[in-house]
Amino acid sequence: MNTTLPPTDAPSAAESLAATAAFSPLYQQIKGLILQSLQAGEWKPGESIPSEMELAVRYRVSQGTVRKAIDELASGHLLSRKQGKGTFVATHAEHQVQYRFLKLVPDQGDLNTEGPAQREIVDCKRLRASAEIARALALRSGDTVLQVRRVLSFANVPTILEDLWLPAAPFKGLTAERLADYHGPMYALFETEFGVRMVRAKEKIRAVLPDKAQRELLQLPPSTPLLSVERIAYTYKDTPMELRRGLYRTDKHHYHNDLN
Amino acid sequence: MNTTLPPTDAPSAAESLAATAAFSPLYQQIKGLILQSLQAGEWKPGESIPSEMELAVRYRVSQGTVRKAIDELASGHLLSRKQGKGTFVATHAEHQVQYRFLKLVPDQGDLNTEGPAQREIVDCKRLRASAEIARALALRSGDTVLQVRRVLSFANVPTILEDLWLPAAPFKGLTAERLADYHGPMYALFETEFGVRMVRAKEKIRAVLPDKAQRELLQLPPSTPLLSVERIAYTYKDTPMELRRGLYRTDKHHYHNDLN
DNA sequence: CAGTGGTCTAGACCACACT
DNA sequence: GTGTGGTCTAGACCACTGC
Numbered sequence: 001m002n003t004t005l006p007p008t009d010a011p012s013a014a015e016s017l018a019a020t021a022a023f024s025p026l027y028q029q030i031k032g033l034i035l036q037s038l039q040a041g042e043w044k045p046g047e048s049i050p051s052e053m054e055l056a057v058r059y060r061v062s063q064g065t066v067r068k069a070i071d072e073l074a075s076g077h078l079l080s081r082k083q084g085k086g087t088f089v090a091t092h093a094e095h096q097v098q099y100r101f102l103k104l105v106p107d108q109g110d111l112n113t114e115g116p117a118q119r120e121i122v123d124c125k126r127l128r129a130s131a132e133i134a135r136a137l138a139l140r141s142g143d144t145v146l147q148v149r150r151v152l153s154f155a156n157v158p159t160i161l162e163d164l165w166l167p168a169a170p171f172k173g174l175t176a177e178r179l180a181d182y183h184g185p186m187y188a189l190f191e192t193e194f195g196v197r198m199v200r201a202k203e204k205i206r207a208v209l210p211d212k213a214q215r216e217l218l219q220l221p222p223s224t225p226l227l228s229v230e231r232i233a234y235t236y237k238d239t240p241m242e243l244r245r246g247l248y249r250t251d252k253h254h255y256h257n258d259l260n
Numbered sequence: 261m262n263t264t265l266p267p268t269d270a271p272s273a274a275e276s277l278a279a280t281a282a283f284s285p286l287y288q289q290i291k292g293l294i295l296q297s298l299q300a301g302e303w304k305p306g307e308s309i310p311s312e313m314e315l316a317v318r319y320r321v322s323q324g325t326v327r328k329a330i331d332e333l334a335s336g337h338l339l340s341r342k343q344g345k346g347t348f349v350a351t352h353a354e355h356q357v358q359y360r361f362l363k364l365v366p367d368q369g370d371l372n373t374e375g376p377a378q379r380e381i382v383d384c385k386r387l388r389a390s391a392e393i394a395r396a397l398a399l400r401s402g403d404t405v406l407q408v409r410r411v412l413s414f415a416n417v418p419t420i421l422e423d424l425w426l427p428a429a430p431f432k433g434l435t436a437e438r439l440a441d442y443h444g445p446m447y448a449l450f451e452t453e454f455g456v457r458m459v460r461a462k463e464k465i466r467a468v469l470p471d472k473a474q475r476e477l478l479q480l481p482p483s484t485p486l487l488s489v490e491r492i493a494y495t496y497k498d499t500p501m502e503l504r505r506g507l508y509r510t511d512k513h514h515y516h517n518d519l520n
Numbered sequence: 521c522a523g524t525g526g527t528c529t530a531g532a533c534c535a536c537a538c539t
Numbered sequence: 540g541t542g543t544g545g546t547c548t549a550g551a552c553c554a555c556t557g558c
Binding site: 285286287321322323324325328342343344345346 | 545546547548549554555556557
Binding site: 067083087 | 542543544545
């Protein structure tokens with residue numbers, strides 16, 4: 001399959017295959033190698049990766065095989081292809097997908113008519129992870145985590161109350177000021193400041209009645225049911241990096257989901 | 261590009277392109293042609309479609325082009341590929357994806373540990389579409405629709421109260437008995453009995469407090485917040501074919517969503 | 521065994537972006 | 540024009556299914 005060219009800087013895909021004795025299609029292995037480079041930070045969010053031809057040479061496979069690997073990574077929003085320009089590491093800062101993980105939309109109009117959300121950081125502190133939070137973030141109970149509480153308003157109506165927990169280690173130096181000063185998606189800040197890219201997430205959604213403290217933060221009358229949205233966000237290699245609990249007002253907005 | 265072979269039963273893709281003067285990649289056009297055949301019922305849910313080679317000959321393109329078209333249709337769950345056997349029209353009856361559109365899952369365990377849902381048809385009647393329902397189903401206000409109300413129970417706990425509306429015309433002959441007697445997903449019945457295949461759907465989710473009638477049907481205490489899930493399901497060509505309003509209990513279950 | 525989808529390759533040409 | 544990704548083709552071989 002591969003000709004016996006003299007070895008260069010990297011082992012050929014076929015050699016890697018023989019070495020690991022793991023079987024999978026070549027393009028899956030290439031996908032894995034690209035993923036490794038992404039995870040290692042060889043190419044940073046927003047940067048371009050080498051062209052398909054260059055990668056084909058580097059991995060000793062045909063362009064078509066590299067292409068199929070990139071196709072899959074692009075469909076998972078890890079990479080983003082731009083005809084005539086190149087292939088880029090995806091980022092949460094791209095305007096088209098600013099709030100990729102926020103599925104709350106206005107009942108009428110869209111996010112543009114409504115304008116950007118107002119963010120208010122209510123709290124940001126370091127604390128020890130409870131058993132529950134440690135489990136969600138794959139930490140040990142008692143490890144240090146950051147807890148952030150914030151309120152998002154649309155058209156000056158407080159609409160979302162969010163608590164989120166982050167492992168302290170990768171986010172060393174994150175403060176309330178830093179969060180408040182940053183204009184743009186929080187996940188974009190994580191990328192640029194801490195090199196942490198959120199790749200996918202799972203949400204568990206319930207209907208709940210808020211307690212008194214929550215009601216006051218959202219300035220709600222009693223007996224207003226809210227959407228409880230618990231999210232775990234993962235970085236490369238399915239490592240959980242954030243636990244987020246949101247309470248969403250759904251009188252003027254709704255959670256939108258497309259089923260395919 | 262295409263050689264000047266004598267015409268056979270079908271115009272070549274290139275000829276179709278010239279005729280319609282629409283520009284799109286060949287594989288997109290092939291995708292469209294396959295979609296047409298699906299819509300026309302040339303291949304029914306569960307049946308196999310012609311092999312890639314046969315389709316390549318039929319459409320006068322290479323196997324690779326047909327392949328790319330089928331790839332996209334398969335990723336949209338319109339077709340389902342089975343190595344060594346063929347490509348099949350997808351169906352809601354496949355065990356792996358029985359409740360493809362139902363995102364409510366038990367907090368602990370999974371659908372298997374819980375066993376199948378118990379269904380009870382509460383009501384099934386013909387009526388005139390309100391303006392709102394007509395709009396959702398792209399009908400004229402006053403057109404006849406079927407309204408079905410049912411309750412789903414898990415482990416004998418009433419958990420979902422659903423109202424759904426269907427345009428009467430395509431579902432002629434649908435009765436409460438027919439629904440009650442059928443064991444399996446409702447969308448599978450729609451496929452086999454009425455040739456209507458639901459392809460995708462949109463859901464709008466809110467938190468609500470049920471009214472008295474709803475509370476009684478679900479045997480709930482007062483002040484129990486519920487998830488309101490409004491779904492519009494579409495068949496081929498994005499034609500809306502069902503409006504469904506569900507109320508979900510979320511004390512022992514939650515709505516699960518994967519974000520990518 | 522033959523037939524199906526799945527992978528891999530190599531080469532040609534197109535569409536787009538930058539310079 | 541050059542370089543990028545996007546499309547299309549043709550042929551080879553692999554993996555799986557069922558006869």
